[in-house]
Amino acid sequence: MEKHRSSKLTERYKVLQKKEAEDTAALENMVQMVEKNLQVTTKRAVQAESEVVRLQKDLQSVTAQLTETGRQKIEESFKAQFALIQDQSQLAAEKMVTAATKAEKSLREVFANVEDLKMASNLMYSVAHAANVAQCRPGKLDDSS
Numbered sequence: 001m002e003k004h005r006s007s008k009l010t011e012r013y014k015v016l017q018k019k020e021a022e023d024t025a026a027l028e029n030m031v032q033m034v035e036k037n038l039q040v041t042t043k044r045a046v047q048a049e050s051e052v053v054r055l056q057k058d059l060q061s062v063t064a065q066l067t068e069t070g071r072q073k074i075e076e077s078f079k080a081q082f083a084l085i086q087d088q089s090q091l092a093a094e095k096m097v098t099a100a101t102k103a104e105k106s107l108r109e110v111f112a113n114v115e116d117l118k119m120a121s122n123l124m125y126s127v128a129h130a131a132n133v134a135q136c137r138p139g140k141l142d143d144s145s
Helices: 002-065 068-136 138-144
Strands: none
Touching: none
């Protein structure tokens, strides 16, 4: 019985050893994966830092290229464009005043002609009325002459 117990314990020991070996292998595999991910992450971080340094140098270079003369040229260009806009606005305003003056003159003439047309219309009504009255009393007109 002692032999049987000893063989059972030995078997159990081997199973535990095998399980421990499997667990150890799995842990080692996980450690290797973590180390690999850490290496990849570190590599990316180094590349990112390198890119940041490169971009900072590019920014400094571009900033250095934009000198006071460059700024002055931009400012002069802006002033010239603004002056052109002012001149065009002034010209447009003058043309609008001229157009408004001509329109006002034309409207006054039209209103004056409307008054003339009203007077002519009234005169025509009077003539038509007189002709109508004369037509109704033909003998009266002949007697008066």
